Amino acid sequence: MKRELGLLHAIMLGVGGAIEASVFVMLGYAAGLAGTALIVALMLCGVINLFTMLSYAELGSAIPKAGGEYTFAKAAYGGFVSFLTGWFEWISNMFYAALSSVGFAYIISYLIPVNVPLTAILTIIVFTAINIKGVEEVGKSQVLMVGTLLAILIAFILNGLTSPKAQGFQLSSPGGPIGVIQATAFIFVAYLGAEAIAVAQAEIKNPSKTIPRAILLSAIVLLVIYPLIAYAMFRIVPPEAISGQSSPLIYVAQLSMGDLGKVALIIAGIIAALSSVNTSIMAQSRVAYALSRDGYFPKALLRVHHKFSTPHVAVVVGAMFTAVLAATGVINFVGYATDFGFIIGFALVNLSLMKLRKEKPFLDRPFKTPFYPFTPMAGIVTSLFLLIFIDPGVLSLGIVLCVLAVLAYYVRMVGYLRFRVAFGGISLGLGGFTAILTYLIATGFMPLNGVSPTIITVIVFILIFASIVQIIAGMLNVTARSGRF
Amino acid sequence: MSIRRKVSIVVGLAQSMIGAFTAVFAYVLYHDFFGMQSVLNVPKKDVVLYMLVLIVFGLLSIISGLFLVNEQ
Numbered sequence: 135m136k137r138e139l140g141l142l143h144a145i146m147l148g149v150g151g152a153i154e155a156s157v158f159v160m161l162g163y164a165a166g167l168a169g170t171a172l173i174v175a176l177m178l179c180g181v182i183n184l185f186t187m188l189s190y191a192e193l194g195s196a197i198p199k200a201g202g203e204y205t206f207a208k209a210a211y212g213g214f215v216s217f218l219t220g221w222f223e224w225i226s227n228m229f230y231a232a233l234s235s236v237g238f239a240y241i242i243s244y245l246i247p248v249n250v251p252l253t254a255i256l257t258i259i260v261f262t263a264i265n266i267k268g269v270e271e272v273g274k275s276q277v278l279m280v281g282t283l284l285a286i287l288i289a290f291i292l293n294g295l296t297s298p299k300a301q302g303f304q305l306s307s308p309g310g311p312i313g314v315i316q317a318t319a320f321i322f323v324a325y326l327g328a329e330a331i332a333v334a335q336a337e338i339k340n341p342s343k344t345i346p347r348a349i350l351l352s353a354i355v356l357l358v359i360y361p362l363i364a365y366a367m368f369r370i371v372p373p374e375a376i377s378g379q380s381s382p383l384i385y386v387a388q389l390s391m392g393d394l395g396k397v398a399l400i401i402a403g404i405i406a407a408l409s410s411v412n413t414s415i416m417a418q419s420r421v422a423y424a425l426s427r428d429g430y431f432p433k434a435l436l437r438v439h440h441k442f443s444t445p446h447v448a449v450v451v452g453a454m455f456t457a458v459l460a461a462t463g464v465i466n467f468v469g470y471a472t473d474f475g476f477i478i479g480f481a482l483v484n485l486s487l488m489k490l491r492k493e494k495p496f497l498d499r500p501f502k503t504p505f506y507p508f509t510p511m512a513g514i515v516t517s518l519f520l521l522i523f524i525d526p527g528v529l530s531l532g533i534v535l536c537v538l539a540v541l542a543y544y545v546r547m548v549g550y551l552r553f554r555v556a557f558g559g560i561s562l563g564l565g566g567f568t569a570i571l572t573y574l575i576a577t578g579f580m581p582l583n584g585v586s587p588t589i590i591t592v593i594v595f596i597l598i599f600a601s602i603v604q605i606i607a608g609m610l611n612v613t614a615r616s617g618r619f
Numbered sequence: 620m621s622i623r624r625k626v627s628i629v630v631g632l633a634q635s636m637i638g639a640f641t642a643v644f645a646y647v648l649y650h651d652f653f654g655m656q657s658v659l660n661v662p663k664k665d666v667v668l669y670m671l672v673l674i675v676f677g678l679l680s681i682i683s684g685l686f687l688v689n690e691q
Contacts, residue, residue, distance in 0.1 A: 534674050541682065554686045561634070561683045564676060584660030600637050607634045607683055610627050614690070 139338045141348055143277060144331050148352030150280040150409030151327030151417070153287075153359075154234055158241075158383045158403045160321055161364065166377030168317035170368045171307035173361045175317035176324075180357030182520070183325040185513035186480045187353040188503040189487040191346035194332045195500040196490075198341030202332035202417070203479045203486075204424050210486035210493075214543055219482045220425045221539040226475030227418035228452055230327065231258065231411050232459035238407030241400060254460040261411050262453040265419065266439065266446045279409045286402040287359060290387060290395075294366020297390045303369055319523030324360060326476045327410060328352045329483075330417045346501035415456065419448040430546055474532040480517040484510035551614065558611025565604030572597040624690065631687025638680030645673035 139147070161172070168175045193206040204220030232254070239253035264275060294300060307313045331338070331348050338344050367382065370390045376382035384403070387395035423445040426435035435448040487510045490497060503509050545553050574580035576594045585593075648655050649670045655661075661669060 533671065534678065537675065538678065557679075557683045557686055560679055564679060582660065585658070589658065603630060603633045603637060604680070606626075607630050607687055610623075610630060610687055611683060614686075 139344075141344050143274075144338055144344055144348035145351050145355070146276045146280040146409075147413055147416075148328035148331045148348060149284070149355050150276050150406075151330040151413035152325055152352070152356050153280075153283060153406045154230075154237070154324070154327060154410040157324045157360075157406065158381050158399070160324065161367065162376045162379045162382035164317040164321045165364075165367075165373040165382065167309055167320065168314045169307045169309070169373045170303065170305050171314050172317055172321075172373070173305070173364045173368075174307075175314050175321055176360040176364055177357070178314070178318045179322045179325050180353070180360065182318075182322070182513070182516040183328070184350075184353050184357065185509050185516060186484060187328065187349050189484050189510050189513060190329055190332050191349040191501050192499055192503045193483065193487055193490070194335050194345035194349060195342045196497055198335045198338070198345060199424075202329060202335070202421065203483050204421055206332075206486040206490075207482050208428070210489040214540075215482070217425070217430055217543050218536070218539050219479060219486075220421055220430070221542065222475040222478050222535070224418055224421040224425065224452070225535060226479065227330075227414045227421065228456045228459065229475070231414035231418065231453075231456045234407045234410035234414065235456070235460050238404060238411065241403045241407060244400060251461045255457045257408070257411055258415070258453055258457045258460060261408070261415050262449055264412065265415050265449045265453075266444055267442055276409060276412055279405045279412070283402050283405040283409065284355075284359070286398050286405075287363060290383070290399065290402075291359075291362045291366045293390055293395070294369045294386075297370060299390050300369040301372075303365065316523060319520045322477075322520055323473050325353075325356055326473070327413060328356065329476075329479075330413045342500035415449065415453060418452040418456070419445050422448040422452055430543070474521070475535070477517050477521055478532070481514050484513040484517070554611050554614050558608045558614065561604050561608030561611060563608075565601045565608055568597055568601035568604060572601060627687040627690050631684040631690075633684070635681050635684030635688065638677040638682075638684060641673050641677035641680065645670045645677065648673070 164175065165172050190202075193209075194202075197205055197209050199205050203223050204216060207219035208216035210216075235254040235257040236250065238257055239248060239250040242248050242253060243250060309316065328349070331345060331352065335341050335345050338348070363383070367376065367386050370386050376385060379385045381399075381403070384396055384399045387399040391398070422431055422435050425431040426433060426448065435445065435451060437447045438444065439446040487503065488507060491506065571580070572594055575582060575590065575597070582590055582593070647653065648659070648661065649666055651657075656663070656666065
């Protein structure tokens with residue numbers, strides 16, 4: 135792959151990856167939790183993000199290869215830990231792209247009536263083509279989009295500071311410190327995505343200098359711009375007025391700047407969504423490329439386009455999964471897994487930094503994280519702390535994703551046949567479990583209180599069928615090696 | 620095509636279908652489409668646990684079924 139992205143491109147990649155359409159929606163609920171102290175929550179998020187971004191900057195400058203977190207974890211730990219990191223990075227970016235494309239379709243639907251899933255899929259197709267065409271095109275489109283987005287957001291901030299409708303500002307939180315912490319956990323997603331710079335490091339010019347600068351400057355831009363947006367917003371309206379709004383930024387812009395402000399913020403929302411789609415499609419393909427390079431994913435994903443020098447197969451395969459995710463209604467729930475994946479990734483990057491500092495002290499590090507080991511430790515603790523506030527449903531989905539990662543890894547490592555035999559055993563266990571469950575329900579040992587007898591009969595028949603299929607499937611898989619049965 | 624191969628394809632498809640329906644059912648139950656939680660009298664607090672069990676069951680079934688369908 136060619137090194138075509140300069141410092142400005144890289145910064146725009148980071149900022150555009152982070153400022154996503156959901157930011158335009160989430161500030162209202164966060165304001166309900168923290169009041170005007172949302173500004174403090176946003177600053178806290180920025181500082182937590184900065185701890186980990188310092189680790190990204192050090193590792194990105196020391197190991198400038200495609201793959202980001204995966205490459206760092208591979209250098210530090212190798213084996214399953216690095217695969218798990220890459221797996222979550224790959225999946226999270228696909229979810230993020232799907233969410234952003236759906237977000238874009240919803241914003242468009244405010245202006246003109248469109249079919250949301252179809253629009254989301256078309257968006258993914260367009261950005262897949264841009265990503266195949268070349269990383270230079272990604273960089274150029276990103277600079278244009280994020281530059282416009284930042285210009286609109288700065289105009290919004292300036293308006294909030296100078297508008298004649300602006301009122302006095304007083305820092306307060308109806309929920310006290312707990313409300314601020316809850317808002318911090320909720321709004322942290324606004325800072326995710328800037329690490330796309332590390333993923334694209336194989337295509338960045340002069341990586342040892344550009345990568346740490348771009349990562350840190352992106353984190354600082356976000357740390358400055360988000361609290362200023364909140365401050366400008368609260369200068370126009372109190373938190374109570376926006377906590378119930380579906381899109382508080384657009385609402386405030388319309389109040390203070392009229393229809394022009396509303397249209398400008400809608401355009402900003404569209405750009406935010408599109409730049410996130412752009413960045414995350416690029417990021418997922420680079421992670422898939424790195425995983426394929428190391429033999430975890432099929433070799434076909436390693437193919438680089440002869441004319442454009444981009445990993446076009448990895449781009450298309452990831453885009454297909456993303457399009458399927460965007461086309462289903464499941465996205466609203468599954469999309470939250472993005473947070474889980476990114477937060478786990480943050481913790482693993484900090485752990486990788488600490489391991490490499492200990493085991494490879496002489497590794498050339500053009501940038502070094504200050505206040506070591508305090509900063510990576512703070513990054514780990516604060517990231518994991520945020521997990522506590524994630525919805526339990528999301529945690530269960532995260533566990534399922536971990537199980538899938540273990541399965542994928544062992545298919546690669548253990549070999550097809552042994553793995554298949556193991557799965558035969560699992561099927562037999564599931565069949566046995568289902569048969570016992572059926573017996574307990576049918577005989578009344580396990581009463582289903584409040585469920586009608588007809589439904590119980592249907593459930594019993596379904597369970598009998600499922601247990602028979604599971605047991606036969608288990609026997610077929612267990613006997614696969616010898617061919618007996 | 621041997622009898623074993625034919626049986627493997629049929630059983631594999633059936634197992635994968637069971638897995639897919641289980642995963643869809645988990646989604647329907649979680650979002651309480653068609654009032655499913657009240658039809659099956661599932662307490663709200665247990666829905667996440669049910670969903671987790673059903674999704675794991677579904678995924679394992681799909682993977683096991685695919686092994687049979689794509690027998691090498």
